[in-house]
Amino acid sequence: MSQSWEPKIIAFLCNWCSYPAADLAGVGRMQYPPNVRIVRVPCSSRVSANLILSALKSGADGVLVSGCHPGDCHYISGNLYARRRFALLKNLIEFIGIEPGRVNFFWAAASEGGKIVEVMKTVSASVKELGPAGRMVKRFDVPARSPQQKFA
Amino acid sequence: MSQINSKITEEIRSKVKALLSAEEIAAFVGFIDGTLPMTARPFTARSPEDADRLVFNSFCVVNPAVYLPPLLKSLEPPRRPTDPLPEGPLPKVGILATGCWSRNISIQLQENQIARERVVVLGTGCRGMVDMRKVGSIIDGREIEKAYELDDRISVSGKGFSEEILLEDVLRDNCLTCICPNPVIMDHRVGGQVPDRRVDNRFPFVDEIESKSLDKRWEWFQNEISSCIRCYACRNVCPLCYCPTCFVDDSRPQWVGKSLDPADTSIFHILRAFHCAGRCTNCGSCETVCPMGINMRVLTSKLTKDVIDLYGTEAGVDSDAPLPLTTYSETDRQDFMV
Amino acid sequence: MNKIYGLERADLEKWLSRWSEKSTVYCPDEGDGRGPASFSGWKVWAGDVLPEIKPGPAKCSIKTFYFPQPESLHTFSTASDDPDAFLLMEAERDRSANVLVGLRPCDARAVYLNGLPYSKDPYFQHRDSRTTLVGFSCLEQCSTCFCQEVGGSPFDTHRLDIAITEIKGRFIAEVLSERGEALVDGAGGAGPASDKEIAELDRLKNEAKVLKSDSGENLKAKELMALYNAGFWDSVADSCLNCGACTFLCPTCYCFDIQDEVVGNKGRRIRYWDSCMFPLYSQHASGHNPRGMKMQRVRNRFMHKLKYFPDRFGPLSCVGCGRCIRECPVNIDIREVLKDLLGVE
Known part of the structure; x- marks a missing residue:
C-alpha cells in the first residue's frame, strides 16, 4: 500500500440531526477529513442494508451511518427501528468476514458539530489502518468462475 | 410404510375429502408422492378425488406455506387492482402444517399476507424430514431405486446394494435443531402430538463459523457461495419471500448484478438472509432445494441467534408478539455503535 | 468408415498429456459429493490420472463452457477525459483451445442442438470452433436418464469429435471428425481396435437403439393450440415455484439477457443467463407482462423445448439428461409432461 493512499468513506447522514451537525462543523470552520463523502438521507431508518452493501460493492472503503439520538428522531422512532436493523446487519457482515471497522454507526445531534468531526477523524484513521477494501468490491478484472469451479 | 405416517396420511385424506366435498375449502395444499424415490411433490388438491393422492412422509421437504398467499389471491374473483374486494366470504384454502410451517403461516398472518378466516389449517406433529444429501453420503452416492419408510428407519436399495438407515441419522440439520415440532395454529389435528426434541445447541454451525478468524x-463464505448459479430456488421456496418485485430484479438502482460475479452473489446471499431476519422459522427449505448444496441456512440461523440474544423473540411462535424488526425498545443495545 | 482405436487407461492418459501441451484439457471433477450418483463438473486436467467417470451426466451442464456467466461482449469507458468514452470496444476473446474429456453424449448433443439457433452467433461459434469434445458413451444409465425418448442415445455421437466406450477395462475410441483426427494424429500410443472390440461396440449400440421411440415426430404432428390449451398445465404450475433451477442446469436452455455494467469509470456489456421462469424475462418496459402468470411461464418452458423448437428446427430441444428431474425442488418431471403432451388429442 502506498503512503499516499487515502480511503473513500461514504457517510449516510440524516436530514434532521446528523447532516445539520456536519453543516455546523462546516459553518464553525472545523476541519474534517476529506475522505468522507456525505449522502443526505431523510432519516437513518431510510438507510437499508441495500444501500450499505451497494456502497461497499461500488468500492467504498468505509461506510458511516448516522441519525438523531434515540428519542430525538424527527419521525419519533425511525432511528430506533434502524438501530435494530443495524445491529443485526453489522453482526451478519462481520460473521461472513467483512472487517468490523468498515461499517460504522453513530448518533449525532444537530448541535454536535464537534462530535461528528471527531467520529469522522477516528473512522477515517481506522479505515486507513484497515487498508483498501477488498471484500465485496465488484471488479471487472476478477475472472468469473464457472459454477463448478471451486476455490483452490 | 411407516405406521405413524400412514395413519397421518389416512387422516389427511379423509379430512381433506370431507372439506372439499362439503365445499368448505376450494383447494388444499399438501403433498403427493414424487416420481423419484424419496421425494414428495407439493400438490394443490382441488377436488375430492385429488384428496386420495395426498401423502405425508419424511420427504415433504418444501414448506407448503409458500403457496398460500398466491393461491388465496388466485381464488379471488378477477377484478381491477383498484376495485375493492367483493362482499361476502371468499373461497378458503386448506393447508397441511407442521410446527415450522404453521409458524410461517402465523407470520404471513401477522404481515397481512393472508386472512385467518380464509385458511383452514390441518396441523400435524413432525418428526423431521430427510436430508437426501446425508442419505447420499451414507450410500456413497449410488442411485436409489427403491425406498421404503418405516417408523424409525428407511430401507433403501439400488443396483447392488440394500441398506437400512436410521431416520435419526439422516434428518436435516434444521430438523435436528427443531424447537417446535407441533403446530402453533391449527383448525383440525391429524396424527398425534410429537414430543419436543432435546436440543442442546440450537446453532452448532453458527458457533463453528463464529469461532473462526475473520x-x-x-x-x-466465498467458498460456500462460489457454486451458486443464481437460480433463486432458495428465494422462491421461502414462504417469507412474497415481495411483488424482489430486490434482485430492481434495475434502477441495481442492487445486485445479474451474473456470477462474486461480489454480486455475496450481496444476494447477505440480503436474502437479512430480509428473513427475525422471521425465519428454520424450516430448512432454502437449503434443501438448493441444487448446488449451498448451506445458506447458516446465515439465517446467525440472524435468528442474534435476534434471540438481542431481542428475545422467536419468529412465529407467539402470534401476538410483534416481529422484532417491526418494533423497538428504548433500551435496545447499541454498544456496536461508534 | 471412422477410425477406431483401442487404448489402455495409460494410453488414454498419455493422449491427454499430449493434448494438454497445446490446449487446455478438462476432465471430470468428482467434486465434493454434493450431487447424488454423478460427478459435479469439470476441472483442468492436472496431468495425473483420469478420474473415474460415474454413470450419468455431470451436475453442471456443458452450458457453463459454451455460455460463460457472464460473457463480456463489449467494454467501454465512462471517463470524461477519455476521447473514446462511451464507445463500445470489442471485448477480448478467449483464444485458448479447449479439449473437454469425459462428457456424456447428451451434453454433446446439447451443443449440437444449441448450435441450431446459434448458427450465426459469433461468440458461440468462436468457442465451438476452438473446442474439441471427447465424450464417454453411457454403458450404465441413471433412473432419470431418458435420452432414448427424446431422440438421443447412450451412444449418440452428435457433435462429438471422439467417442470413447469403455469395454472390459479398455477404451475404444471412435474418431468422428477432422478435429478429432487432428488430436489423435501424432498423439501416438494407440493401436486400432480389434475386430472383436468393434463387434462388441456395434452390439452395444444396436442394443441401445431398440429402446428409441419418436416423441419428437409425434409432437410435431400434433396441433399447436391443442397442446397450448391442454388442461394439465394448471396442475404443473400449481407445484412449480418458478425458480430457475431447471433452466440453469438444463444444457439446452440457452436464453440470455444483455446488460451494461459500470464500475468506477469502466463499463462492460455482458450477456448472462436468463430464465423464462422469471417474470422479468418477458416483462415489457410499459409494465405489461404477456406471461404474467406462473402457469404461462411453466407452459412456455416445456412448449419451447417440446413443440416450438422442433417445429422450427426439427429435433426436440431436450437431450434427456434428467438434470431438471433430479434437481427440481418440487419434483416436476419433464417425462410426465412429455407423456401428458403426447396424450393430448
Whole structure:
C-alpha cells in the first residue's frame, strides 16, 4: 500500500440531526477529513442494508451511518427501528468476514458539530489502518468462475 | 410404510375429502408422492378425488406455506387492482402444517399476507424430514431405486446394494435443531402430538463459523457461495419471500448484478438472509432445494441467534408478539455503535 | 468408415498429456459429493490420472463452457477525459483451445442442438470452433436418464469429435471428425481396435437403439393450440415455484439477457443467463407482462423445448439428461409432461 493512499468513506447522514451537525462543523470552520463523502438521507431508518452493501460493492472503503439520538428522531422512532436493523446487519457482515471497522454507526445531534468531526477523524484513521477494501468490491478484472469451479 | 405416517396420511385424506366435498375449502395444499424415490411433490388438491393422492412422509421437504398467499389471491374473483374486494366470504384454502410451517403461516398472518378466516389449517406433529444429501453420503452416492419408510428407519436399495438407515441419522440439520415440532395454529389435528426434541445447541454451525478468524470466515463464505448459479430456488421456496418485485430484479438502482460475479452473489446471499431476519422459522427449505448444496441456512440461523440474544423473540411462535424488526425498545443495545 | 482405436487407461492418459501441451484439457471433477450418483463438473486436467467417470451426466451442464456467466461482449469507458468514452470496444476473446474429456453424449448433443439457433452467433461459434469434445458413451444409465425418448442415445455421437466406450477395462475410441483426427494424429500410443472390440461396440449400440421411440415426430404432428390449451398445465404450475433451477442446469436452455455494467469509470456489456421462469424475462418496459402468470411461464418452458423448437428446427430441444428431474425442488418431471403432451388429442 502506498503512503499516499487515502480511503473513500461514504457517510449516510440524516436530514434532521446528523447532516445539520456536519453543516455546523462546516459553518464553525472545523476541519474534517476529506475522505468522507456525505449522502443526505431523510432519516437513518431510510438507510437499508441495500444501500450499505451497494456502497461497499461500488468500492467504498468505509461506510458511516448516522441519525438523531434515540428519542430525538424527527419521525419519533425511525432511528430506533434502524438501530435494530443495524445491529443485526453489522453482526451478519462481520460473521461472513467483512472487517468490523468498515461499517460504522453513530448518533449525532444537530448541535454536535464537534462530535461528528471527531467520529469522522477516528473512522477515517481506522479505515486507513484497515487498508483498501477488498471484500465485496465488484471488479471487472476478477475472472468469473464457472459454477463448478471451486476455490483452490 | 411407516405406521405413524400412514395413519397421518389416512387422516389427511379423509379430512381433506370431507372439506372439499362439503365445499368448505376450494383447494388444499399438501403433498403427493414424487416420481423419484424419496421425494414428495407439493400438490394443490382441488377436488375430492385429488384428496386420495395426498401423502405425508419424511420427504415433504418444501414448506407448503409458500403457496398460500398466491393461491388465496388466485381464488379471488378477477377484478381491477383498484376495485375493492367483493362482499361476502371468499373461497378458503386448506393447508397441511407442521410446527415450522404453521409458524410461517402465523407470520404471513401477522404481515397481512393472508386472512385467518380464509385458511383452514390441518396441523400435524413432525418428526423431521430427510436430508437426501446425508442419505447420499451414507450410500456413497449410488442411485436409489427403491425406498421404503418405516417408523424409525428407511430401507433403501439400488443396483447392488440394500441398506437400512436410521431416520435419526439422516434428518436435516434444521430438523435436528427443531424447537417446535407441533403446530402453533391449527383448525383440525391429524396424527398425534410429537414430543419436543432435546436440543442442546440450537446453532452448532453458527458457533463453528463464529469461532473462526475473520479471514477464515470470509474464505468459508466465498467458498460456500462460489457454486451458486443464481437460480433463486432458495428465494422462491421461502414462504417469507412474497415481495411483488424482489430486490434482485430492481434495475434502477441495481442492487445486485445479474451474473456470477462474486461480489454480486455475496450481496444476494447477505440480503436474502437479512430480509428473513427475525422471521425465519428454520424450516430448512432454502437449503434443501438448493441444487448446488449451498448451506445458506447458516446465515439465517446467525440472524435468528442474534435476534434471540438481542431481542428475545422467536419468529412465529407467539402470534401476538410483534416481529422484532417491526418494533423497538428504548433500551435496545447499541454498544456496536461508534 | 471412422477410425477406431483401442487404448489402455495409460494410453488414454498419455493422449491427454499430449493434448494438454497445446490446449487446455478438462476432465471430470468428482467434486465434493454434493450431487447424488454423478460427478459435479469439470476441472483442468492436472496431468495425473483420469478420474473415474460415474454413470450419468455431470451436475453442471456443458452450458457453463459454451455460455460463460457472464460473457463480456463489449467494454467501454465512462471517463470524461477519455476521447473514446462511451464507445463500445470489442471485448477480448478467449483464444485458448479447449479439449473437454469425459462428457456424456447428451451434453454433446446439447451443443449440437444449441448450435441450431446459434448458427450465426459469433461468440458461440468462436468457442465451438476452438473446442474439441471427447465424450464417454453411457454403458450404465441413471433412473432419470431418458435420452432414448427424446431422440438421443447412450451412444449418440452428435457433435462429438471422439467417442470413447469403455469395454472390459479398455477404451475404444471412435474418431468422428477432422478435429478429432487432428488430436489423435501424432498423439501416438494407440493401436486400432480389434475386430472383436468393434463387434462388441456395434452390439452395444444396436442394443441401445431398440429402446428409441419418436416423441419428437409425434409432437410435431400434433396441433399447436391443442397442446397450448391442454388442461394439465394448471396442475404443473400449481407445484412449480418458478425458480430457475431447471433452466440453469438444463444444457439446452440457452436464453440470455444483455446488460451494461459500470464500475468506477469502466463499463462492460455482458450477456448472462436468463430464465423464462422469471417474470422479468418477458416483462415489457410499459409494465405489461404477456406471461404474467406462473402457469404461462411453466407452459412456455416445456412448449419451447417440446413443440416450438422442433417445429422450427426439427429435433426436440431436450437431450434427456434428467438434470431438471433430479434437481427440481418440487419434483416436476419433464417425462410426465412429455407423456401428458403426447396424450393430448
